[in-house]
Amino acid sequence: SAQEMKHMENLSSLAQGSGPMEFQPSEQEQPWELIMDKKHFRLWRRPIQGSHLYQYRVFGSYTDVTPRQFFNVQLDTEYRKKWDSLVIKLDVIERDVATGSEVIHWVTHFPYPMYSRDYVYVRRYNVDKENNLMVLVSRAVEHPSIPEDPEYVRVRTYESQMVIRPHKTFDENGFDYLLTYSDNPQTVFPRYCVSWMVSSGMPDFLEKLHSAALKAKKMELEVRDYLSKGSDTAPEPCGPTQLEYA
Template sequence: MRNRGSHGSLAHVASFEEMTSYFGDDDFRRTALELDEPQLTDYDLFTDTRGIKIYRHCKESGLYEYKTYGVLNEIDPLTMIQVYCDYTYRSKWDSYVVELKELTDAALERGSAIYWCVKYPFPLTNRDYVFMRETREISSEKGGHVTHVSLSKDMSLDAYPPKSKYVRVDDFYQAVAVRKHELGTEVFMHYYDNPKGMIPKWIINWVVKTAAPSWLKTLEDACKKYKT
């Protein structure tokens, strides 16, 4: 059965495809509100593992976008968003990272430009990304709590063209919102990319059902070991 979600003030939720080159205030506000009013119209519950619920929606292209909701125990929200955005540290704890770095020579008005290469299982070719990321603190109108929101979207930089040994992903977005929860940190993630190529469905299903919840547990462990 498909979820119809809640609507209220979010009657129209803009997709990332509708965004301009930079993220707007409403993009951050809508992402933060997902923790109070999950927008799950036409999404199906795909898996519920370790208290992490992942929903998916099939786009017209036949590819899926995913929304994840859950709680990371005994983790402070600020620590979690710092770990998420600490590219040097992530290269140490995330086994799927081949290379991850901020492109400091890319002069953006806001946020950062990032290069990311992801390890794919043999015999598939690794994927790489060039994307922009911006992170803000959003104060809630309900209860006064603070939500940390980080938005990412693919971009093109002439100085960083595709590499012949990787497949460049040029259709990608990710939104993350975290806030304090009585058990630790409440997390929302919205993710989509087009990895290109003929990837077997069993690999995609394995990544979402098994690797994604496992990755969140690894993230939780990395947060507990993090030192600012």
């Protein structure tokens, strides 16, 4: 969206300097709080109105892999089973060839002593060649073929949006990314405990994702190319109504 592009431009320019980086919320929005500030990675959070949960936003940059590699490694479920040790199950349940939407069932370990969590979500990706952006959006849904399993805790509230902007092109090293994320892990722990788990787990996941992209590049591993569809026609933009499972 235009707003996300503006965020990316502001953050990218601010990242070149040493001054503090802040998001300017609208009058209706809660302010963002910076909770982690590293050289190539910054993490904010803000309360979600009417709940005990937070929404998180990450801005980061990598210069040693291409946007295409980073994007493909995120989407390749079979490869993720190899590099993400927390995955118990990760399967594509349904795929819409016309729109590129996929329904995913994901089961993941949670820190002891919590039960493992499972997610059923629809994801949609879009490569915007005109604006030089890549977008991946995920959102929790219900699906008739994946009923709840008493062995896991079903996470019913989950949203994620990743925007990637190449420094040059999709196939040259270097890009910025902006990740906005929220979920309700269905835990009885206080909000500060959940916040700690997310703020420590998210950087760890992103670094594992980065390492997996580097490994795929170095070893020339076969990772599915989600940008090559046999056509120059990009998928239609993904709006909220298109993310609903029907």
